[in-house]
Amino acid sequence: MDYSNLRRQAASLKKGLFDQGHLDEQFRQVEDLQDEASPNFVEEVVVVFFKDSGRLISNLEQALEKYPRDFNRWDAYMQQLKGSCSSIGASRMKNECMSFRDNCGQRSVEGCMGSLQKLKREHAILRQKLESYFQLLRQVGPAGAATRPAM
Amino acid sequence: MRTDVRRGAAATGMDQFPVGMRVLAVDDDPVCLKVLETLLRRCQYHVTATNQAVIALRMLRENRDMFDLVISDVHMPDMDGFKLLELVGLEMDLPVIMLSVNGETKTVMKGITHGACDYLLKPVRIEELRNIWQHVVRRKFSTRDSVNLDTYEECNKPPSADSDYVFGQVTCGSPDQSGRPSKKRKEYHSEEEDEDEDSSGQDNDDPSAPKRPRVVWSVELHRKFVAAVNHLGIDKAVPKRILELMNVEKLTRENVASHLQKYRLYLRRLSAVASQQAGIVAALGGRDPFLRMDAFEGLQGYQAFTSPAALSTFSAHGLLNSPRNNQTAVVIQGVATSRSIPTGSSSCTTNPLIGDAAKYHLSLPGNQHGNLGQGLATSLGQAQLQQKWMNEGSGDLSTILSGNSRANGMPRMLPSVTSSPLLPPDLVECTQAKVAIQPSVRAPSASVELLEGAIGASSGPLESRVSQQSALPSSGFSANMLPVHGSFNNNGASFSSNGATRLGDAFSASFRPTNDLTVARGTKVGAGSFGGTIHLSPDTEQKYLSFGSSDSLLDPKLVWSSSQLPSNIGAHYHSMSQRSNNCSIDSSHGGRMFGQTSASASTAAPQTKFDILFSGDTSMARNASESGPQRLQSELSSSTCSFDGLLNSMIKVVR
Numbered sequence: 001m002d003y004s005n006l007r008r009q010a011a012s013l014k015k016g017l018f019d020q021g022h023l024d025e026q027f028r029q030v031e032d033l034q035d036e037a038s039p040n041f042v043e044e045v046v047v048v049f050f051k052d053s054g055r056l057i058s059n060l061e062q063a064l065e066k067y068p069r070d071f072n073r074w075d076a077y078m079q080q081l082k083g084s085c086s087s088i089g090a091s092r093m094k095n096e097c098m099s100f101r102d103n104c105g106q107r108s109v110e111g112c113m114g115s116l117q118k119l120k121r122e123h124a125i126l127r128q129k130l131e132s133y134f135q136l137l138r139q140v141g142p143a144g145a146a147t148r149p150a151m
Numbered sequence: 152m153r154t155d156v157r158r159g160a161a162a163t164g165m166d167q168f169p170v171g172m173r174v175l176a177v178d179d180d181p182v183c184l185k186v187l188e189t190l191l192r193r194c195q196y197h198v199t200a201t202n203q204a205v206i207a208l209r210m211l212r213e214n215r216d217m218f219d220l221v222i223s224d225v226h227m228p229d230m231d232g233f234k235l236l237e238l239v240g241l242e243m244d245l246p247v248i249m250l251s252v253n254g255e256t257k258t259v260m261k262g263i264t265h266g267a268c269d270y271l272l273k274p275v276r277i278e279e280l281r282n283i284w285q286h287v288v289r290r291k292f293s294t295r296d297s298v299n300l301d302t303y304e305e306c307n308k309p310p311s312a313d314s315d316y317v318f319g320q321v322t323c324g325s326p327d328q329s330g331r332p333s334k335k336r337k338e339y340h341s342e343e344e345d346e347d348e349d350s351s352g353q354d355n356d357d358p359s360a361p362k363r364p365r366v367v368w369s370v371e372l373h374r375k376f377v378a379a380v381n382h383l384g385i386d387k388a389v390p391k392r393i394l395e396l397m398n399v400e401k402l403t404r405e406n407v408a409s410h411l412q413k414y415r416l417y418l419r420r421l422s423a424v425a426s427q428q429a430g431i432v433a434a435l436g437g438r439d440p441f442l443r444m445d446a447f448e449g450l451q452g453y454q455a456f457t458s459p460a461a462l463s464t465f466s467a468h469g470l471l472n473s474p475r476n477n478q479t480a481v482v483i484q485g486v487a488t489s490r491s492i493p494t495g496s497s498s499c500t501t502n503p504l505i506g507d508a509a510k511y512h513l514s515l516p517g518n519q520h521g522n523l524g525q526g527l528a529t530s531l532g533q534a535q536l537q538q539k540w541m542n543e544g545s546g547d548l549s550t551i552l553s554g555n556s557r558a559n560g561m562p563r564m565l566p567s568v569t570s571s572p573l574l575p576p577d578l579v580e581c582t583q584a585k586v587a588i589q590p591s592v593r594a595p596s597a598s599v600e601l602l603e604g605a606i607g608a609s610s611g612p613l614e615s616r617v618s619q620q621s622a623l624p625s626s627g628f629s630a631n632m633l634p635v636h637g638s639f640n641n642n643g644a645s646f647s648s649n650g651a652t653r654l655g656d657a658f659s660a661s662f663r664p665t666n667d668l669t670v671a672r673g674t675k676v677g678a679g680s681f682g683g684t685i686h687l688s689p690d691t692e693q694k695y696l697s698f699g700s701s702d703s704l705l706d707p708k709l710v711w712s713s714s715q716l717p718s719n720i721g722a723h724y725h726s727m728s729q730r731s732n733n734c735s736i737d738s739s740h741g742g743r744m745f746g747q748t749s750a751s752a753s754t755a756a757p758q759t760k761f762d763i764l765f766s767g768d769t770s771m772a773r774n775a776s777e778s779g780p781q782r783l784q785s786e787l788s789s790s791t792c793s794f795d796g797l798l799n800s801m802i803k804v805v806r
Contacts, residue, residue: 026274033189041189049182079226080180083252086274087183 003140010136013129020092022126027089043134049088050127056081057120064116071104074112078104081119092122169196169284173217176200177207177235178224178250183273187222187250190277196284204230208238215243219287222271225251225262233265240266246286250275368410372399376410385418 017023034041060077067073082097084090096119103111174196178184181202188200199218201207204227211218221239225232236247248269249262262270268286271279368376379396380388390408397407 029190029274029276030186032277033186033193038189045182045185048185052181076226079252083180083224083226083273084182086252087180087186089274 006136006140010133010140013133013136017126017129017133022090022092022122022129024089024091026086030088043137045088046130046134049084049090050123050130053081053084053090053093053123056084057116057123060116064112069107069109071107071112075101075104090122090126093119093126096122169194169287171195171197172284172287173197173199173219174283175207175210175218175221176223177204177221177227177232178202179204179227179229180224183224183250187275190275190280191222193277194280196280203227204232204235208235211239211243211245215245218245220283221245221247222250222283223247225249225253225258233261236262236265236267244290246290248283248286372397372402373410375399376407376414380411380414385415 014023018027030045031042038044056077060074060081063070063073063077078097078100082094082101085094085097096115100112100115100119103115174191176184176187176191176198177200178187179202184200184202188198191198199210201210204223207221207223208230211221221235223232223235223239227235232249232251236249239245239247246268247266248271249267250271250273251258251262252273254272259270268290269283375397376393379393382396383389383392388411390404390411393411394402394404394407
C-alpha cells in the first residue's frame, strides 16, 4: 500500500472540503480532540452527526408537511440541526440552516422549502466526501492515520 | 481549598483542582454532547454526560455532591434548559453554564436571570471550557465564607465583638482554609461585584478588612428586629433607632443596617409576589391541590389550585383549633383565609391555616400534591426539617418531598436541608410556601405549628416525632396565631398594598414573645424566618413562585421552580444570600426559602434551619447550618440547602 499516496489523497480531499467551505475551523478543533485515548474520535463524531442530522432533516420534512406554515416549529427543528452542524464544523450546512431560519422569520414557505433542498444537497455532498475521506484513512491504516495530514 | 471543592478534588484522588472537577454535561444533541464531553475531558475534568435533562436532574438529586458544575443546553426536548437551570440552582446550588446555538441577547439575558453562571455559544471552544472552573471556585468561596465565619464563631465562642475577631483568630477551622477563602473572597468581591454570592458575607464583613464574625440573626434576634421595625414603622425604621430598641449587645449598627436592607427587599418582594399570588390562595384552599403536586411544576399549578371556595371553607373551619398537627391545614387555610382574615389581627383563624396546612400536608404524602401541597410540603418540609432535624426521621419528609418534588421542580432547598434523604425540592418549596401561607399565623408558632403539622401530616412517624421533639405549643398557636395579615391571603392586591407593612407586622407578630410556640425551640429561628415567610401567605407562595420573578424576569411559574423564588426572598432579605442573580438565585442558590431554625431552642436534634425567607443562597444555608449544630451542618452542608441559606442568612446566631 502506498501509504504516502493515500495519505496525500486524504489530505487533499480534506483540504478541498475546507477550501470549498464545507468544513470550517470547528472541524479542526474536533480533530484536535482525537488522541491515543480516542483514536477514531473524528470518525465517530462524523458518524453520529450524519445519523442525527439525517433524522432531523427527515423530521423537518415531515413537519413541513404536517404542520404547514408552522414556522415556529420548523424553526425549532432547524435550530437543533444548526447546533449539530456548528459543533462539527459543517459550515455550508450551517449556512443553509441559517438561511432556512431566516425564511421562517420572513414566513416564506417557498424560501423555507428552497433552503431545505439546498441543505439536503449540502448534507449529501458532505457525507459523501467525508465518507471517502475516512475510507482513505482507513486504508492508510492506523499507522498512517496516526499522523494527521498537515492542513 | 473549600471543603466541597476539596471533596471534589479528593474524589479524584488529587487535590489539583480544577483538574478532576466533576462536570455534568446535558445536551440532547448527540453530536454536541460528544464533542463537549471530549472537550471537557481534554480539560482534564471528570465528565458525566447525558442527553436527557430528567436523567441529569435525577443524578443531581440523588447526590448533589457528585458534581461541581453543570453545563446544559438551552433547547432540549424533555425539559427546557432554563428550567433545569433554575432547579439546579435552587435545589443544589451548583453553578450552571448554559449552552446554546442561539446567542441573541434576550436569550442570553434569560439565562443569566435564571441564574446561569455563564452562557456559552455553540460551537464551544476549548479555551472557554478551560476557564469554567472559576465558577465553581467562586461559588465555593462565597458560601464558604459565611460558613467559615460561623464555624469560627462557634469555635471561638466569642463574647468579643467584631473587632475582636482578627483574621488570624478565626482559625477554628483549618487555618489555611480560613485564610485563603477570605482572601479569595475579597478578591472575588472585587472581581465579581455583580455577583451577589458574596453578598451575605459582605454584610458584616468588610472585604478589605480581616474577617469579622458574622452576625447570625437568630429567631430571637430577628424577632426583636422586626418588633423594633414595626414599632418605628417600616418607613421610619432607621438602623440606629432599631438598634436602640433592640438593645442587643454586640450588635452593631452595620449589622442592623444590612439586615434591614434585606428585610426591606424581602418585604418588597413579598408584596410583588403577593400581587401575583391570588391563585395561590385559591390553590391553597383546596386539599386537592396538594394532591396535585405536579401542578406545581413551574408554578402553573398554582393557578390550577382549587378555587377559592375551597379556601374559604377552610377559613371557616376551625383551623384555629387544629392541633399542632393541623398546622399544615392551618397554613393552607391561612392561605385561603388570607382573604378573610383581617390584617394585623391575630385571629385564631391563622391557626386554622396552619392546621389546615397540616391537613393538607397530610394529604400530600405520597401524592403528587398540587402546588399547595408542595407549598405545604415545603413548609411542612421546613417544619419537618426542623423537626426532622430533631429527630432522625427525615425520611418521611424526604419521601414526601420526593414525591412532591417529582411533581414539580421544587427548589432544591429541601435536599439541602435534610441530610437525610434528599428532600424533594418540592417539599422544600412547599414548606416555604407554607410558610408563606402562614402569614396569619404567628410566624413562630405558625411555623412551628406548621412544622409540626407538616411533620405530622406528612407522615405519621413524623408526627410522633414532632411531638416528641418539639414541644411546640400548639395551643398558643391558635390563639395567638399571628394575625393574618389579611393582605396576604386575600389577594395579591391587598397583599401588595399591605404586603410590606403587613409583612413587617407579620414579621414582628410572629416574633412576638407571646408566641409560645416552640418556635423558639429552634424553630423559632425558623419561625422567625418562617414568620417572614409565613407572612407570605398564599401570596407568599406565589411570591415564592414569583420570588424569582418579581425580581427577575422569570414568570411566576419559573419562579417557583426556580430558585428565584427563594433567592429573591432570601436575597432580598439577606443580601447575603447568594444572589439569585447568579443563577436565579443565585439561582443556584436559589432561594431557599426555608428558614432554618437556628439552634435556638431546638433540641438536641440538629437544628433545621429554615431559610424560609431566604432564597438563601446555598451558601447562606450553609452558613446557617454552620451556625446551627454541627450535625446539621454536616447534613446540610452536603446539600446546599436552601433552607439553610435562607434562614441562615437571616437568622444567624449572634456571634
